[in-house]
Amino acid sequence: MSYESPIREPLVTGGKTYADVTRDILRPLENNASKSWWIGFSVSAVVLAIWIAATTWTMLEGIGAWGLNKTVGWAFDITNFVFWVGIGHAGTLISAVLLLFRQKWRMSINRSAEAMTIFAVICAASFILSHMGRPWVAYWPIPLPNAFGTLWVNFNSPLVWDVFAISTYFSVSLVFWYIGLIPDIATVRDRAEGLRKFIYNFFSMGWNGSTRTWHRYEMISLILAGISTPLVLSVHSIVSMDFATSLVPGWHTTIFPPYFVAGAIFSGFGMVLTLLVIGRVVLKQENYITMGHLDAMCRIVMLTGTMVGLAYITEFFVAAYSGVEYEQYAFINRASGPYWWSYWIMMTCNLIAPQVFWTKWARSTPWFIFLMSIIVNIGMWFERFVIIVTSLHRDFIPSSWTMYTPTITEFAILIGSFGLFFTLYFLFCKYLPTINMAEVKSIIPTHAHDEHHQEADHSTIEKGAAHG
């Protein structure tokens, strides 16, 4: 039981009852797909087809289909990889970190954010595969005995750590997501008929809603949150070590792990806002994902954006203070070299633009929040592009200095990966409850169910709050 001050804005508005929650959230599942769903899904599927075509072309042609050269060996591929992994981080942050901090506003957004995590990591994994050039030997980074035909992997290499980090992150996120889904799948099961009932019954694993089950469920949810929190921090730290343990000026900095984690959360919340500002209107969930939720997320965007901006400035200071001329040149080249525009797009979108969220108007105007979320996504993509390409293209020997120009294939893969992401997301919206019903029911004040609630006192005492 928890007490919430009556002056606090309620987390769920509209005086919803438990049955209302079930009905509202299952509406997209239990009815024929709406026109807007079909439009969105079709567009995503077409973009997905672009991704399939471009990736297939890369597999057939090899990495020569891309604009990479001897000096710039990583560009769009790893930029996209880091971008998508970063997007994923907000989902885990919302469901795990906010659970540990007992932030109940997370409850109506954690499901879709976790789905976003999983689909984003799938997109990221696709770039690991395609950047190898020979994806049929993708099992080589897995430690296999020498007798298998390869040598043991080098455990001193952060690239090997990354294989473990990303695969652990993906599988643990999937488990966490599925555990959260089980009670809701059971709800769908108990309202469905025929084939639907069979399928949802299969995946509900015989959930019965007994107190004993809930008791164990709460325990494992708490532990999963407890282990996911350091996991999510470790994943982007390890991704950053792919760069930070190298000797390339501009990469070889100790600030990378916290800087990458802050950036990941920043970009992830950008994408959550992109999805939810639209989704809450289309799925008619304004009473569950309220303006208060958008406001809270905007504040996080502003905070993490400022942290990232601080990291950008710190990098400059450290380069100046270190006295290492290569380091100093790398940063001057970033801001004023041939790729100066990408650096300033990054600075504008990530550090300057989020400062508008200091004003209440910016945090409470959905179209503006949506616009800002797109700006954040663009800015964070450019951050990775700046780090990777501007650091590489002018290396230690000026004779090997070069420029990198992406090919159409690379653009097609980048755009197509959004098709992969959104196709999966649209399927999720149609076939699974996009809001965690069991958790949202637990934060509805019980007096909403009191027939005499006019006379009853209006203290908003809440029962439960599933593992919160």
Add this chain to the structure above:
Amino acid sequence: MMLGVYDNPDTVFSVTENLVKAGYDVHDVYTPFAVHNLDKVIGVKRTRLSIAAFCFAMTGLVSAIALQTYASYFDWQMNIGGKPSLHIPTYIPITFELSILFTAFGMVGCFFIVNRMFWGRNTDIIDLRVTDDRFVIAVNIHSKTDVKALEQTFVSGGAIEVRERAKDL
């Protein structure tokens, strides 16, 4: 067994408390979401899943260290840039990741085992509305149970429905 169906978690909580105090054999309470402290009221012992989780974490930790030391030191040493083969600090990330991986999968596996949950299981659901908006208290009937008084307790506590259920869960 007798079932009392309610629509409010507060009522369920107080009725269950009264039933337990009156000495009835409360089989279980079925709710659409976790009602806090109800587990304590009906005397559910603290689950040992957290201990299992710790054991799995240690298994993951030991396996990861064993794998890395065996592969890079005992089985086949490689000289890559003159770096040491047995270098504990670089083993930390993978050890950490595998500990988490083992914890998550081991603990969730145990959770499914203790709840007897598996894909495709057809469970005997006590009431279809229990996953929507109803709360059901199930009380086991023994030869000595005063059914009339039990019914009375259910109804006076605010039950919207009281019925008997033949099959034991």
